[in-house]
Amino acid sequence: MAIFPIFKVTVLSLCFSFVSCAQKQSLNSKKKEVSNTKNIKKEIVVAANSTKTYLPKLEGKKIAVVANQTSVISKRNGYTHLIDSLLSLDVNIKKIFAPEHGFRGKADAGEFVKDGIDTKTGLSIVSLHGQNKKPKPEQLKGIDLVIFDIQDVGVRFYTYIATLQLIMEACAEAKVPVMVFDRPNPNGNYVDGPSMETEHTSFLGMQAIPLVYGMTIGEYAEMINNEGWLSDGNKADLTVIPLLHYTHDSDYSFAIRPSPNLPNDQSINLYPSLGLFEGTHINAGRGTEFQFQRYGASFLDSIAYDFNYVPKPNFGSKYPKEKGKICFGEDLSNHSKLNVVSLQWLIKAYQNCTDKTKFFNTDGFTKHAGTEKLQKQIEVGMSEAEIKATWQADLETFKEVRKKYLRYD
Numbered sequence: 001m002a003i004f005p006i007f008k009v010t011v012l013s014l015c016f017s018f019v020s021c022a023q024k025q026s027l028n029s030k031k032k033e034v035s036n037t038k039n040i041k042k043e044i045v046v047a048a049n050s051t052k053t054y055l056p057k058l059e060g061k062k063i064a065v066v067a068n069q070t071s072v073i074s075k076r077n078g079y080t081h082l083i084d085s086l087l088s089l090d091v092n093i094k095k096i097f098a099p100e101h102g103f104r105g106k107a108d109a110g111e112f113v114k115d116g117i118d119t120k121t122g123l124s125i126v127s128l129h130g131q132n133k134k135p136k137p138e139q140l141k142g143i144d145l146v147i148f149d150i151q152d153v154g155v156r157f158y159t160y161i162a163t164l165q166l167i168m169e170a171c172a173e174a175k176v177p178v179m180v181f182d183r184p185n186p187n188g189n190y191v192d193g194p195s196m197e198t199e200h201t202s203f204l205g206m207q208a209i210p211l212v213y214g215m216t217i218g219e220y221a222e223m224i225n226n227e228g229w230l231s232d233g234n235k236a237d238l239t240v241i242p243l244l245h246y247t248h249d250s251d252y253s254f255a256i257r258p259s260p261n262l263p264n265d266q267s268i269n270l271y272p273s274l275g276l277f278e279g280t281h282i283n284a285g286r287g288t289e290f291q292f293q294r295y296g297a298s299f300l301d302s303i304a305y306d307f308n309y310v311p312k313p314n315f316g317s318k319y320p321k322e323k324g325k326i327c328f329g330e331d332l333s334n335h336s337k338l339n340v341v342s343l344q345w346l347i348k349a350y351q352n353c354t355d356k357t358k359f360f361n362t363d364g365f366t367k368h369a370g371t372e373k374l375q376k377q378i379e380v381g382m383s384e385a386e387i388k389a390t391w392q393a394d395l396e397t398f399k400e401v402r403k404k405y406l407r408y409d
Contacts, residue, residue, distance in 0.1 A: 047181035047241035070151035154187035182218030196370030260316025279365030287311030287320025296329020
């Protein structure tokens with residue numbers, strides 16, 4: 001008779017045990033769901049996509065847009081060009097300003113770009129890499145607002161930030177407001193390289209900033225405006241439409257190459273380092289399908305290098321350095337991601353140059369480096385570590401200024 005009560009207690013205990021386990025599993029499951037939700041990274045939204053934020057500011061205004069092939073609004077099934085999207089939304093666009101490489105991004109680096117008409121929209125295109133790099137007063141006449149929307153890559157000698165400054169300067173003088181649509185900087189997670197010296201100011205460097213400055217184009221626009229970098233102490237009437245869900249550590253791949261010779265993430269990551277070869281007679285992959293992912297020249301030591309290639313004219317490089325010659329060098333297309341400016345390849349190439357008088361294009365190298373010091377340091381045989389040590393004071397000074405304008409955690 002005593003067996004039944006014991007059995008009942010045992011069954012009840014098991015039931016409570018099962019319920020308790022189930023509750024714990026449910027709680028643990030919910031905790032995991034919450035944890036997983038927190039870990040999900042939200043997709044970066046470029047400013048051009050934030051139409052609800054900026055469209056009300058465009059109503060009733062005559063608009064000019066500084067744009068190229070990267071000025072797009074992303075959609076589920078691809079993207080549409082900003083110009084096409086704004087026109088479809090009845091925004092009154094009057095003209096397009098085009099930077100280096102042109103509105104459709106097909107011109108070679110440094111190539112003279114003519115004014116023209118966009119065949120698709122019929123809008124007039126004013127080149128800012130032709131007869132003038134800064135808009136003339138008559139080119140802004142009748143314009144109520146200028147929109148700047150171009151993908152930058154965060155390197156001082158990449159000329160889109162020079163175009164940005166000249167646009168802001170012209171607009172400040174003409175009292176025309178500027179609206180910058182922000183975009184991610186693929187090299188925005190670090191600051192490195194030699195800082196430009198003011199005596200070497202050019203279109204490849206208009207301000208005394210490091211080679212890699214670690215800011216989005218919107219942040220940099222605010223720095224230009226508030227550090228007194230515009231002529232005659234002017235300030236532009238500036239609005240920056242921000243990015244969403246972006247930080248300076250975010251990874252971001254481009255659907256469209258920002259210029260003809262930056263075809264992929266690898267080239268963009270190596271560009272701060274291999275871009276210095278632009279100031280030498282060494283080929284940096286132009287005339288191949290691996291632009292800024294290799295370097296070489298016919299006058300580098302063929303014994304020191306076991307890789308070679310032959311540059312040929314192609315899209316974005318009609319006249320590549322060392323055209324048709326066997327170039328000895330290195331293939332870096334599979335190199336691991338960099339978070340610094342590396343001088344190792346520049347130094348190695350100089351050391352293995354069979355005729356050092358052919359190496360540097362002194363004027364071009366000074367403009368790219370922003371200083372005469374780097375060429376001299378390489379020529380006297382300083383190591384990469386020794387050279388980088390000379391950059392540190394300027395880098396720390398710039399980082400303190402940069403802090404004031406960072407808007408993304």
